[in-house]
Amino acid sequence: MVGSSIGTRPDQDEIEISLFGPGYGESLLLHLGLDYWITIDSCLSSDTDEPAPIRYLKSIGVDPAQSIRLVLATHWHDDHIRGISDIFATAKNAKFLCSAALRYPEFSDLIELSKTLMTDESGASEFSRVMNVLKERGGRTRRASIGPEFVLAGQILDRRDTQLHYEIHALSPSNASLSLAFHEINNQVKEITTSVPGSRGTKKRIVAQPPNDVAVVLWLKIGDTAVLLGSDLEETANPYTGWTVIVDSSVRPSGKAEVFKVPHHGSSTSHQPRVWEEMLEPHPLVVLTPFLRGQVLKPSFSEVQEILSYTPNAYITASAKPKRTKWTDKAVERTIKETVINIHEIPRVMGQIRLRKKHPSVRNEEWMVDLIGSARRLELAHA
Amino acid sequence: MMQKAPMPRKASGPFRQASQAAAFTITDEFKWSSASTPSPGPLFYLDPVVQTHGQALGSNTSTIGDTVKRNGSAEDFSHAEPPLVFPKALPIQEDHFQSLQSWEGVVETATSQGFTARLWDRAKKSPDQIAEFPIEEVSTADRDLVQPGAIFYWDIGYSEDKTGQRMRASLIRLRRLPAWTRKEIEKAIHDSAEMRNKLGWE
Numbered sequence: 001m002v003g004s005s006i007g008t009r010p011d012q013d014e015i016e017i018s019l020f021g022p023g024y025g026e027s028l029l030l031h032l033g034l035d036y037w038i039t040i041d042s043c044l045s046s047d048t049d050e051p052a053p054i055r056y057l058k059s060i061g062v063d064p065a066q067s068i069r070l071v072l073a074t075h076w077h078d079d080h081i082r083g084i085s086d087i088f089a090t091a092k093n094a095k096f097l098c099s100a101a102l103r104y105p106e107f108s109d110l111i112e113l114s115k116t117l118m119t120d121e122s123g124a125s126e127f128s129r130v131m132n133v134l135k136e137r138g139g140r141t142r143r144a145s146i147g148p149e150f151v152l153a154g155q156i157l158d159r160r161d162t163q164l165h166y167e168i169h170a171l172s173p174s175n176a177s178l179s180l181a182f183h184e185i186n187n188q189v190k191e192i193t194t195s196v197p198g199s200r201g202t203k204k205r206i207v208a209q210p211p212n213d214v215a216v217v218l219w220l221k222i223g224d225t226a227v228l229l230g231s232d233l234e235e236t237a238n239p240y241t242g243w244t245v246i247v248d249s250s251v252r253p254s255g256k257a258e259v260f261k262v263p264h265h266g267s268s269t270s271h272q273p274r275v276w277e278e279m280l281e282p283h284p285l286v287v288l289t290p291f292l293r294g295q296v297l298k299p300s301f302s303e304v305q306e307i308l309s310y311t312p313n314a315y316i317t318a319s320a321k322p323k324r325t326k327w328t329d330k331a332v333e334r335t336i337k338e339t340v341i342n343i344h345e346i347p348r349v350m351g352q353i354r355l356r357k358k359h360p361s362v363r364n365e366e367w368m369v370d371l372i373g374s375a376r377r378l379e380l381a382h383a
Numbered sequence: 384m385m386q387k388a389p390m391p392r393k394a395s396g397p398f399r400q401a402s403q404a405a406a407f408t409i410t411d412e413f414k415w416s417s418a419s420t421p422s423p424g425p426l427f428y429l430d431p432v433v434q435t436h437g438q439a440l441g442s443n444t445s446t447i448g449d450t451v452k453r454n455g456s457a458e459d460f461s462h463a464e465p466p467l468v469f470p471k472a473l474p475i476q477e478d479h480f481q482s483l484q485s486w487e488g489v490v491e492t493a494t495s496q497g498f499t500a501r502l503w504d505r506a507k508k509s510p511d512q513i514a515e516f517p518i519e520e521v522s523t524a525d526r527d528l529v530q531p532g533a534i535f536y537w538d539i540g541y542s543e544d545k546t547g548q549r550m551r552a553s554l555i556r557l558r559r560l561p562a563w564t565r566k567e568i569e570k571a572i573h574d575s576a577e578m579r580n581k582l583g584w585e
Contacts, residue, residue, distance in 0.1 A: 024513075103584075105575065105576075105579060105584075108575040108578055108579050108584060109571065109572055109575040111575065111578075112571040112572070112574045112575040112578065113568065113571045113572075113575075115571065115574075131578055131582065134582055135578070135581055135582065138581065138582060146582050146583060147582060147583075148582075148584075192563075192568070193568050193572070292513070293491070293499070293513055294491075294492075294499040294513050294514065294515045295499075295515055325509055325510060325512065327484075327509075329483050329484065331483060331539070331541075331551055332483050332484045332539050334551070335539045335551055335552075335553050336539070338553070339516065339520055339539075339553045340514045340515060340516055340520075341497065341515040341516065341517060342514065342515040343512055343513070343514035343515070344512065344513060345510040345511065345512055345513075346501065346510065346511040346512060346513055348510060348511070
């Protein structure tokens with residue numbers, strides 16, 4: 001596998017999968033040929049606070065306004081959604097898709113309530129801005145429904161039937177996980193609407209809470225090549241949610257994937273051995289992002305070893321080892337040590353893993369891997 | 384030419400508090416009128432250093448630190464004996480906090496033992512941080528405010544009390560913003576229905 005020229009756009013018959021992640025946050029960008037791009041989730045570039053996929057597209061000479069056709073939010077956790085409203089506002093030709101878990105009226109209530117309760121950025125405020133863009137665009141269309149489009153397991157989200165064929169299948173969320181999500185959102189709305197604070201009450205930020213099992217997992221079929229994009233889906237004890245329900249599904253597309261975006265930052269909670277055995281080729285090409293948040297550091301050393309036991313072809317967008325700030329003032333440094341249990345920088349250096357190959361109908365070749373910024377081989381995750 | 388001396392003025396403000404042991408009133412004769420303190424005679428003679436120091440110290444300069452001539456006008460000041468300078472009283476030291484580092488934070492997760500928060504340097508000079516705090520770092524009165532989404536400030540610096548005692552300190556203050564009202568909730572629910580209708584949200 002040899003890296004290609006970093007600043008060039010892919011050929012019209014070339015497929016690209018780019019994974020971005022600075023250490024907190026994750027975004028995917030797909031080129032499916034013919035200047036047709038899809039973004040999945042969003043994270044921000046460190047220096048400009050611009051969504052990473054937009055910045056990258058501009059850097060290789062692609063006009064995001066014209067070329068992005070689908071914007072998908074797999075779930076509404078902060079680390080997957082920051083900047084997604086900017087992507088959608090920029091992508092003037094795009095449709096907006098999100099998990100069907102957000103279809104419930106209670107979720108739109110939560111979005112509107114967030115405008116009143118908000119004190120800072122959050123997943124709810126990103127969705128609120130997406131809805132504003134949709135409303136604005138809706139004023140110029142006669143369509144009965146102007147979105148968002150809700151994604152459920154079993155749906156085909158997009159396809160092209162010409163020579164450069166592709167299909168995008170949704171493998172989750174399952175019906176059972178939707179019920180759980182409804183319960184979760186409904187509880188959050190109830191908590192807000194039934195507990196008007198007293199005089200000591202205060203505004204706060206709506207912080208997205210679990211579960212991750214409403215996240216949208218995708219199966220991308222490009223000619224005879226398949227790619228599994230695992231989002232943040234975790235394995236659960238409930239056989240009707242998580243990865244088990246996907247592996248056991250009789251309606252999921254057949255075949256095995258040669259590329260795997262490892263779910264939930266490689267954590268053991270997302271690990272299901274049957275996915276490796278039944279849905280992936282031997283020694284697949286795997287990519288993932290780390291998650292550094294206080295004492296929560298993913299993937300751990302043992303989780304890295306677990307992934308490497310399945311494949312040596314594994315890459316991560318940034319180090320999974322937290323960076324500590326060197327404080328110039330010794331008094332500040334001493335006081336920090338005496339006060340907190342743990343502190344580290346929120347990682348800001350963007351890493352990108354870029355995979356490219358010709359469409360299989362044009363030429364059968366291996367994926368080329370480019371490691372940009374802080375991206376590295378997985379065995380160096382804790383270096 | 385003789386210059387009329389200022390009218391008697393009472394020392395006021397912080398000076399009065401500071402000089403209880405030697406309270407005085409300036410008279411035409413520039414005599415100390417404190418019963419408890421005998422006239423001390425000249426205290427300081429003016430020189431550039433004293434003058435500069437006096438100016439730097441005080442905000443209350445109307446009665447304190449004034450330069451007056453003992454016998455004669457200001458014009459022949461340089462030829463006469465050095466003028467009398469009343470001492471500049473140091474302003475009362477209130478408790479003072481000198482911040483070395485200040486963050487704004489938002490609580491991400493909270494338990495009864497502690498909380499995790501994201502921190503932004505308010506001076507924008509250092510990278511954003513994620514930190515985990517024990518609950519003991521928050522004042523007892525504010526602990527019920529430590530919930531996901533709560534906003535707070537964290538300051539590290541030196542605290543100095545009235546006596547000039549200096550202590551290194553870490554201060555966490557939870558921010559209280561106007562809470563939402565029943566009316567706002569009703570409006571949000573109404574707007575939500577309107578949004579769904581407009582978008583054809585089915």
